[in-house]
Amino acid sequence: MSELKRHDxxxxxxxxxxxxxxxxxGAVSSEYTLSHEGLVALPTVRFDEDxxxxxxxxxxxxxWRGVDAGVLLDRxxxxxxxxxxxVHALDSSYACGLPLDRLRRSVLALELDGKPLxxxxxxxxxxxxxxxxxxxxxxxxxxxxxxxxADRPDSRATAKELALSRLSND
Ligand SMILES: Nc1nc2c(c(=O)[nH]1)N[C@H]1C(S)=C(S)[C@@H](COP(=O)(O)O)O[C@H]1N2
Ligand SMILES: [Mo]
Numbered sequence: 001m002s003e004l005k006r007h008d009x010x011x012x013x014x015x016x017x018x019x020x021x022x023x024x025x026g027a028v029s030s031e032y033t034l035s036h037e038g039l040v041a042l043p044t045v046r047f048d049e050d051x052x053x054x055x056x057x058x059x060x061x062x063x064w065r066g067v068d069a070g071v072l073l074d075r076x077x078x079x080x081x082x083x084x085x086x087v088h089a090l091d092s093s094y095a096c097g098l099p100l101d102r103l104r105r106s107v108l109a110l111e112l113d114g115k116p117l118x119x120x121x122x123x124x125x126x127x128x129x130x131x132x133x134x135x136x137x138x139x140x141x142x143x144x145x146x147x148x149x150a151d152r153p154d155s156r157a158t159a160k161e162l163a164l165s166r167l168s169n170d
Contacts, residue, residue, distance in 0.1 A: 004059045005059070021036065024148070027079045027150055036124050055136075063114070073103065084150075084151065088144055088145040097153035107128045107130060108143065110124065124142075
């Protein structure tokens, strides 16, 4: 196993770690908020990958464990119009849009390589898409809200632009 790269923890993320919760909102019949205890009590799945960053680095053999995102979405009862998900992170405007079918096939990871996910790598919860089209900026660290939408979000590119500008400032 090789290591994921370590970036600095944004101050907003550090402050919000203590009273973290997850909300599922938007085009759903039953919005809900789940505490960290509530989330870790759910059944988990495992997903192993070689993590590849667009900015030319990768980590081989990364093992994630967490809650199936499809299960989290179904619990909110998505409306028939729901077609996209906008995954919001704790670091201010970072949000990544994904078509609903790709979001369903993601894992909300709570563990990395058998240990609770550390704040630097996105703890308490990181969205890990599992399909072959996934890009590094879609692996959203510090997830705080999953918002379902009827239409493709305008901010689909926000995560990509923000993430890549941060990486180039390393
Ligand atoms: N919330 C949030 N998630 C994010 C990013 C970010 O800046 N903020 N950067 C993305 C990018 S481009 C990469 S390569 C990975 C880096 O993951 P790591 O810090 O665990 O190595 O996180 C992704 N998820
Ligand atoms: Mo990246």
